[in-house]
Amino acid sequence: MWPDAKLLDLLRLDDREAFEILYNKYSAKLFHAAYNLFRDSDVCEDLVQELFIDLWTKRNQLNITSLESYLKVAIRHRVIYYIRTQKATLDLALIEELIEKYTADSKLLQNDISQLLETNVAQLPEKCRQIFTLSRKEYLSNKEIASRLNISIKTVENQMTIALRYLRTGLTDYLPSVVALLMVYMMS
Missing domain, CATH: 1.10.1740.10 (RNA polymerase sigma factor, region 2, helix turn helix motif)
Structure with missing residues (x-):
């Protein structure tokens, strides 16, 4: 060969x-x-x-x-x-399996993780929190966020990096459960 x-x-x-x-x-x-x-x-x-x-x-x-x-x-x-680009379809059976695996123990774990995520988002600096919320809850692109807030796309990218890094460190112990929860959140 x-x-x-x-x-x-x-x-x-x-x-x-x-x-x-x-x-x-x-x-x-x-x-x-x-x-x-x-x-x-x-x-x-x-x-x-x-x-x-x-x-x-x-x-x-x-x-x-x-x-x-x-x-x-x-x-x-x-x-x-x-x-x-949303051309792909997610494997719902696989998602359900993940959700079942990580949420079968109790609804309390779900509530704890949701509360922890919301608490960590609330602790972000104001502009960073605003950008994160527009991106993840309103599903705006970086360009749309930059236009709406009258800031550069690079600023949006930097603030998202800061937010995600902060949230990642705050949720490390719960990561497998967070993945399952985010999938539930995205499907609802």
Whole structure:
């Protein structure tokens, strides 16, 4: 088997056989990585195909040091983008399983986490809290928030980073339950 670095060199020289070897070596792994994020095999197949088409199209400009890492990150980004653009459908059975797993013990845990989240959001600096609320509760984009508050998009991004970092540290112990709760919140 050829090492990835050699295959990349050949790919840059328009070698179709090197491309086929790379495709055969990585396509199944990338499909499973995408499928683990959401359960739609047709979409996952399309995303993998698009990734390899893009790899072939940009073969002469590639500056990749670790092909496997590059492909894993690229497929993850494609899946996330697909979900963000709401083209993806979430696997409701999987979500219900998560919710059941993390909320079966009691409603008290749910209430505790909701209260902790609200308390932590309330402790954010005013502008940071306002931006977080507009983003997560009113579902505004960074551009829309910046326009509404008459601030730069970069300021919105920075404030969201601060808010999420703060909330993440405050909810670390409850993280699995928070994920399940957020899914319930998003579905209601």
